[in-house]
Amino acid sequence: MxxxxxxxxxxxxxxxxxxxxxxxxxxxxxxxxxxxxxxxxxxxxxxxxxxxxxxxxxxxxxxxxxxxxxxxxxxxxxxxxxxxxxxxxxxxxxxxxxxxxxxxxxxxxxxxxxxxxxxxxxxxxxxxxxxxxxxxxxxxxxxxxxxxxxxxxxxxxxxxxxxxxxxxxxxxxxxxxxxxxxxxxxxxxxxxxxxxxxxxxxxxxxYFAVYKGQERGVAKLALSLDDHPAIARAYELLREAFEQRILPEQRLLEDEQQAQAVLAYLPNDAIREEVQRRWQHRSGSEERWEALVEAVEEEADALEVQGRKRQGGGDAPRAAGKAMRKALKDIVCAYTYPRxxxxxxxxxxxxxxxxxxxxxxxxxxxxxxxxxxxxxxxxxxxxxxxxxxxxxxxxxxxxxxxxxxxxxxxxxxxxxxxxxxxxxxxxxxxxxxxxxxxxxxxxxxxxxx
The missing domain is CATH 3.90.920.10 (DNA primase, PRIM domain)
Incomplete structure (x- = not known):
């Protein structure tokens, strides 16, 4: 025809x-x-x-x-x-x-x-x-x-x-x-x-290759403790997308395998255990993410206070506090940054x-x-x-x-x-x-x- x-x-x-x-x-x-x-x-x-x-x-x-x-x-x-x-x-x-x-x-x-x-x-x-x-x-x-x-x-x-x-x-x-x-x-x-x-x-x-593949189940990311302005702009957009769209749609923290994968981005066992303890009283992905953010930010605040109190030796706690906050950025970018x-x-x-x-x-x-x-x-x-x-x-x-x-x-x-x-x-x-x-x-x- x-x-x-x-x-x-x-x-x-x-x-x-x-x-x-x-x-x-x-x-x-x-x-x-x-x-x-x-x-x-x-x-x-x-x-x-x-x-x-x-x-x-x-x-x-x-x-x-x-x-x-x-x-x-x-x-x-x-x-x-x-x-x-x-x-x-x-x-x-x-x-x-x-x-x-x-x-x-x-x-x-x-x-x-x-x-x-x-x-x-x-x-x-x-x-x-x-x-x-x-x-x-x-x-x-x-x-x-x-x-x-x-x-x-x-x-x-x-x-x-x-x-x-x-x-x-x-x-x-x-x-x-x-x-x-x-x-x-x-x-x-x-x-x-x-x-x-x-x-x-x-x-x-x-320049756009922030995500560089996986290594032992964790994303390799070209991120630093101090943001490049373009990364800061991207993170602001991506965090909103992650929290309002991707997290609830994919139900990431209700899937046990994905929940453990998210915890792997946290810097130490102590904070991972604290997050899991708080999760016992939270059910949905959005509630669990709020609990994770609360735990990480509380720990980061405590480390930064500790650093300010120390005389001449406060750099290590302050760096640990920054690394704690960076874990949140790592999670968001690992799950949302363009691949x-x-x-x-x-x-x-x-x-x-x-x-x-x-x-x-x-x-x-x-x-x-x-x-x-x-x-x-x-x-x-x-x-x-x-x-x-x-x-x-x-x-x-x-x-x-x-x-x-x-x-x-x-x-x-x-x-x-x-x-x-x-x-x-x-x-x-x-x-x-x-x-x-x-x-x-x-x-x-x-x-x-």
Whole structure:
């Protein structure tokens, strides 16, 4: 069935009963926002401005995963129309986006051995966060599981990354995408970010790498007794998220294994025993956390008082008091700080799945996320390809002439979020930049021969 037939009139098909790959031709023909994707990835270089680079988009690498897990790398397209035609024709189960190279990646063989070579020139700074990396702190499920109880872990990661990228690095064009199953991708698209070297990308990724894995059941954390301002800001946000969302949703201190894992962060047996004694009279996770905090802070206060009373030897008790309070920060950050796939961020030529792909197992669309409403995002309510096609089918008789077909479906909300949170502001900036280049060129004195 062609895309044109799909829009001709109502059909009896229930697309929710079809396989995901069977629906991809209709999806790419009727629902995929080709124009928005082209506007983004062209960065104003669409040939409509005298100072635009007509080769820019064609030097971008796309990788198609075809049915049967066949990977086709180094795809390129001269413009958005050619990209749209290729998607409709080949119907990839996944689209990955790579860098912009110095030459058309499809013609790379022609430059082998030449002085020009084949190398990436720019690529968005990207981050990948997957809920499977939180399996040691989730009680609601493991591996491919995702639900409203563990989504706050992803929302917290979005908040930390968004604040850090904007406030600490000054980036403006940042957007987040639900991966379609159990994770989140972040794209940083400022020109300065796109031209970072691998070393600079690695440095930025390490800046956010507070969580560094596990050792003997306890998280290794790049935290000190004295907070870096960015850590202090993150901890304030994460403690609220931990206490109000993650702790009650995951019921961490009602699960015996998790409760013992939390106690392992306390500095000595005496405080652990005191907390367990207080827990005998507390039942829920929130009540038990309050008891733990009370015990730790009382002990820290006592140590600091002891340090003030000592003449010339108060440093050790004061340091012990600081370490006691740091244990609270360690617990919160161990359970909530973003756990990044570092390798994705470090290399310019790393591929990352494109927004608006359809996850082949869940059928969910990789929709943009408004970071201001990250807590409210519901992964269970994300539009699916089958649901979108059913909406398109039921509304096709009343479609508005000349309007993109996806406007009659929930895809419109996803595209509107993409525009409002990212694309519109980016487009305004790149157009202003091209106009400024034109003004500068016009102002240059012409040489008289």
């Amino acid at each position: 062609s895309g044109e037939q799909a829009g001709a009139g109502p059909m009896a098909t229930d697309f929710n009963n079809m396989g995901v790959q069977d629906m991809m031709k209709l999806y790419y023909s009727r629902l995929f926002p080709h124009q928005e994707m082209y506007k983004w990835l062209a960065y104003g270089n669409d040939g409509k401005h005298p100072k635009s680079d007509g080769t820019f988009f064609q030097r971008r690498e796309f990788c198609f995963t075809l049915d049967g897990d066949i990977f086709v790398r180094y795809q390129s397209f001269k413009d958005g129309g050619e990209m749209a035609a290729a998607l409709k024709d080949r119907c990839p189960s996944k689209i990955d986006i790579g860098p912009v190279y110095n030459v058309d990646p499809q013609r790379r063989a022609a430059y082998q051995g030449s002085g020009q070579g084949f190398s990436p020139l720019e690529r968005e700074l990207v981050f990948d966060i997957d809920l499977t990396d939180y399996d040691d702190v989730r009680t609601c499920g493991k591996e491919g599981h995702i639900c409203g109880k563990c989504w706050p872990l992803m929302a917290a990661a979005i908040k930390i990354l968004d604040a850090g990228l904007r406030q600490d690095f000054g980036f403006q064009h940042v957007f987040f995408v639900y991966s379609g199953r159990r994770g989140v991708h972040c794209w940083v698209c400022d020109e300065r970010a796109r031209k970072l070297t691998d070393e600079q990308r690695s440095a930025i990724a390490n 990044l796939d570092m390798e994705v961020s470090k290399k310019m030529n790393h591929l990352l799945k494109a927004p608006f792909c359809v996850h082949p197992k869940t059928g969910k669309v990789c929709v943009p996320i408004d970071p201001d409403h990250a807590w409210e995002f519901d992964p269970d309510a994300v539009c699916t390809v089958g649901g979108l096609l059913n909406q398109l089918n039921s509304s096709s008789g009343g479609a508005v002439q000349g309007e993109e077909p996806w406007r009659a479906t929930d895809m419109s909300q996803a595209v509107d979020t993409f525009r409002a949170c990212f694309l519109d502001e980016l487009q305004a900036e790149v157009k202003a930049g091209l106009a400024e280049k034109a003004r500068q060129a016009a102002a240059e004195p012409t040489l008289a021969w």
